[in-house]
Amino acid sequence: MAIVFTHLRSFHAVAENRGFTAAADALNISQPTVTTQVKELEERYGVELIVRRGRRIELSETGAALFDVTKRIMTLHEEAEELLLSSGKLETGMLRLAAVGPFHATEMVARFLAKYPSIKVSMLLGNSDQTLQRVLDLESDVAILAHAVDDPRIASVPFSTHDVVVFVNVEHPWYGRDEVSITELAGQPLILREVGSTTRRALEQAALKANVPVRPFLEIGSREGVWKAVERGLGIGVVADFEFVAHPRLGTIRFSDAVVQTEYRLSCLLERRHSPKIEAFMKSVLTP
Template sequence: MRFTLRQLQVFLATARDENISRAAQQLSMSQSAASGALKELEHQFGVQLFDRVGKRLQLSELGRELRPQAENLLAQAEALEQAMSGDTAGSLRLGATLTVGNYLAVPMIAEFRERYPGTDVSLHVANTRAIVNRVADFELDVGMIEGEVSHRSLETLRWRDDELQVFAAPDHPLAQRARVTDRQLQQQAWIVREPGSGTRQVFERAMAGILTGLDISMELQHTEAIKRAVEAGLGVGCLSRISLREAFARGSLVPLAVPQRDFRRQLNLILHRDKFHSETLRRWLQLCSEHSDDGAG
């Protein structure tokens, strides 16, 4: 074999950071050693894996083509090392959109760690666009998202049902209405999630035909901030029912009936099509399958 696993580690770390010094730091190497390993790998095969743009390294066309194979090869080598050493815990890098991360993923991680003690699980929470990009870039093993995605490098697995809910403060003029009309929806100040989020994507789809007539008063990145703003009487909101259960139960917020609008959606799992499925990843997908019928309520 004309290359080493260490060289692959340097190649992949550099691909993620686009900076050799950060890659070296991540691998606990000196910058000169990391740079030398990368140059030797290219020299051995007479190829250029990166385009040098000042201090920044960008994957060349060949580098992009080879990256998925290198990611899989290194992942399989790490799985083999774990099996040979008797270490069955493994590690898992999860990504989740805000609703999933805050209200579903954390208790699932607790259950997972109880089943498989010692497993190293990390969770990155961001909006759908950010999670998609990180899974596509091999920075996350699996993404748990609210939005719809079409990406040639990603595989989407349908996970569980969810539904958005329009809501208001209990003293809002519409709180006692049996049904809120489209005209009344257009008369409200709306506090909603930011563009790029799965919740915003579904909200805009549900409001097709009247969307341009809505008064989007505030765009916030966090569900809790939206709930606090609506509780303060600054407007009405629209979030997943999952995130509103406790507020509805204690009466600090109330649901508004908007039966003419379809707020149903699907929560999905996304993985890179070329991703090696380690035993730890397969265990997590099994847990997700067990939670697929919980329902959003």
Template sequence: MRLTLRQLQVFAAIARHENVSRAADALAMSQSAASSALVELERQFERPLFDRIGKSLRLNATGHGLRPMAESLLTKAARIEHYLDGNSLEPLSVGATLTIGNYLATLIMGDYLRESPAAQLRLHVANTREIVQQVLSCELDLGLIEGEAHDPNLLLTPWLNDQLVVFCAPDHPLARHDAVDNAQLAEQAWIVRESGSGTRDLIDRMLFSQLPHYQIRLTLEHTEAIKRAVESGLGIGCLSRLALREAFRRGSLVEIPTPQFTLSRHFYFAQHRQRTLGQGAQRFIALCHARWDQQEDTTALPLPFIP
């Protein structure tokens, strides 16, 4: 075999950092050794893998095709190494969208680390678009996302059902209605998530598309910020029922009945189609199922503690 795992490890690190020096530091090797490993890999197959732009290296089309295969092979090699060392789980990077990250993923992290105290686990919380991009670029081993994403290299597996809810402050005029029609909703000031989030995508497709006109007063990137703004009387919002359960229980927010809309969606596990999940990712998914396999949707989930 003409290539080595070390060459692939250097290639993957440079792809991640887009800089030979930073990649060499991450691998605890000299810059010249890292550069030589990359040059030798490209020379062996006469296939450049990066475009050289100043001091940065950007993956070209060949490099983009190689990266998930290299990452998958390195994951398998890490599993062998950890097995031979007596360890069962390789380091794991998980990405979660905001609702999942704030209300579900941390609970799974606790289960995971209680079961394997020595495991290395990283959680990155962002919107759906960013999590999907990082899964596709192999920066994350596994993504937990809200709503759907469409890319031929992305593999989505359904996990839980979720429901979005329109809500307002308890002293808002719509709080006293048994049902609210589209004309009334169109007159309101809306406080919503940013474009690129799974929540905003569903609102745009299933709710705003049915209103004759609508006014977005504020666009915020965090669910808690939206809840606080709505509590302050700045407008109405639409978020996952999971994110609103505690506020509904306290009475600081109330649901606006909107039976004319179907605001249900799935939570999904997202992975790169060409990458093999390591034992850590497989165990993380198993813990997700173990905790909530009996639940049909997030409205039945145990209430998380929110300080």
């Protein structure tokens, strides 16, 4: 039996907006229509998709699985509409980016909008794990990551490579040095981002290779928090060299005997790599 698209659309709206009234507002149709379409979908296949708990709704196990499918369906539906409306000229639509930091991301957005000024762009920032997951969950179209991804579902291309450097405050004994051995980090109070951070991953991989034990003295879930902690003299931080912003109380030091690097890459779902807006973004960013 053929599934009815409008029934799927109503179910998806309810799951996405966590309620029937909010779903009706999002679809610009009446709430009874949404309720009826979801009920017909459940009855047609003899399943329970949405569990009503007073004014709250929850997805059943089948409902949650179907929601994963409808995310892809609605994304492809939007892409088809954008393609047809623009006649291949990409004059409408929304590009959703996820990035590990604003530095390269804002540069990329500027390049893209210079060629496609009518496209709307949104951006979510997070660590590498969060950023990748947003693409896998179809919350974002393109991820700007700082490491290679070993996942057959993901297509990625390199953008740039940067050294990771140590930074300390003016009162630290290392301040003013040009280089430091990675072995000197052993036992030092390290101020690091949370697990999933690109710079932390790069440092830990290099330290493991050099057989140097490194453990965070303080773990902070934001770049700004790490910088403030180092500025206050609580410990030593690490950062990609291009992300370091000159500060009168902070100084950077390069590693003398270890390659500690982050590789920035543009990534998207393999199945969506030929999406017009994704291809346009990749081309505008990677073409000199």
